[in-house]
Amino acid sequence: SGVGALAGKHVLVSAGGTREPIDPVRFLGNRSSGKQGSAIARAALEAGARVTFVAAHLDVAPPAGAETVPVDSALQMRDAMLANAPGADAVVMAAAVADFRPAELLGSKLKKRDDAQDPVIALVRNPDILVELVARRNAEEPSQFIVGFAAETGDEQGSVLEYGQAKLARKGCDLLVLNEVGADASGAERVFGRDSNSVQLLSRGGGDPEHVAGSKDEVARAVVRRISQELAASRG
Ligand code: C5P
Numbered sequence: 001s002g003v004g005a006l007a008g009k010h011v012l013v014s015a016g017g018t019r020e021p022i023d024p025v026r027f028l029g030n031r032s033s034g035k036q037g038s039a040i041a042r043a044a045l046e047a048g049a050r051v052t053f054v055a056a057h058l059d060v061a062p063p064a065g066a067e068t069v070p071v072d073s074a075l076q077m078r079d080a081m082l083a084n085a086p087g088a089d090a091v092v093m094a095a096a097v098a099d100f101r102p103a104e105l106l107g108s109k110l111k112k113r114d115d116a117q118d119p120v121i122a123l124v125r126n127p128d129i130l131v132e133l134v135a136r137r138n139a140e141e142p143s144q145f146i147v148g149f150a151a152e153t154g155d156e157q158g159s160v161l162e163y164g165q166a167k168l169a170r171k172g173c174d175l176l177v178l179n180e181v182g183a184d185a186s187g188a189e190r191v192f193g194r195d196s197n198s199v200q201l202l203s204r205g206g207g208d209p210e211h212v213a214g215s216k217d218e219v220a221r222a223v224v225r226r227i228s229q230e231l232a233a234s235r236g
Contacts, residue, residue, distance in 0.1 A: 004048025005228035011044040012088040013037055013066075014081060014095035014129075016056035018074040022121060023106040030096050034058030036149075036197060037094030039220035041066050044090075047224050052088070054080045056095050074098050074126040081129055085136060085144070090227045092147040093130045093173075101126055134172040145230050147223060148173040151181045161200065161209065168202050175226055176202045177219070178209070201226060 015037020019027035034055065041053045042063040053066035056077055062068040069084065071077045074097045085091055100123035110119055130148045137144045148171050152163040164178035178200040197219045200209040203226075212222040 004046065006044055006089075006224070006231070007048035009049045009089040009231060010052070010087060011041075011049040011090045011092065011227070012052045012054070012081070012084050013041040013044065013092045014054040014056070014077060015041065015062075016058040017096040018056045018077055018098045019072055020098045020101035020126075021073060021105050022102050023108065023110045025109055028098060028100075028102065029057065030098065032057075032096035033060065034095075035060055035195065036216045036219065037092070038063055039216040040092050040094055040223055043217065043220035043224040044092075044227070047228060049089075052084045054084065054095070056097075074101060074129070078127055078129045078132065081133060082136065085133055086141070088144060089231055090145040090147065091133055091137075092223070092227075093133065094147075094149050094177075095129075097129055098126055100124065128171075130171050130173060138172070143234055145175070145227055145234075146173040147175045147177065147227070149177045149179070151179040153181050161202075164200065164202050164209075168204060172204075174204045174230065175223070177223060178202055 016034035017030040017032030019029045021027050038060050041051050044051050045063060045065045051066040053062055053068045054077060055062050055068050055070050069080045071080050077095060077097060103122040103124045134146055137146055150164055150167045152160045154160040160180045164176055168176040195215055197216050198213040199219055200211055202209050212219050
């Protein structure tokens, strides 16, 4: 198709918040709007890429032109990402994946009973999808470019940037889009649901972080520019 910087490339993007089922009608969720991930998919499409969009729960419509794969829970997202990763030139893990899920999925609705104790929901860790994608890439497809996201706060032990660098190293992705979340209660509101963003792009290859402030579309275009530059440099 097109003549954009990503013409002929396949980009896999995840977005939105996963829902972890408790019983047939209830779930544990998060406040992710899916706006930043959708913006990245849109920017990749504008650059001429073929885009597979693995969508958990979004407040926005998935971008027209992407092949959308709807998912609900973290385990479903992991399956969809690992199924679509082979052959992708770049993978962007923008989804807010629940770190924990209820240990058991109840077959029928949790009931209120006056005579019984209040229920306790035990949680177990979800797999880290980004780490699994990096492990697959390292084993099978070393040229694949993988982008992760992080929302960090600074504290006495370290700055936001230091926590970001540590996360980049731990996850093993090539680029980390680092969001600074304020330590105060309103911090989450600065990231979730908003149309604008202020991020640092940290690369595994080192170099100075690139600060990008603007709309989520502008942040998305900066991420897509980095992907394009990387793919041009590594494959010509
Ligand atoms: O560890 P943390 O949740 O801060 O890492 C954020 C990054 O890791 C995001 O790119 C997110 O999509 C990804 N992630 C994941 N699987 C999880 C948790 C986070 O892929 N279980």
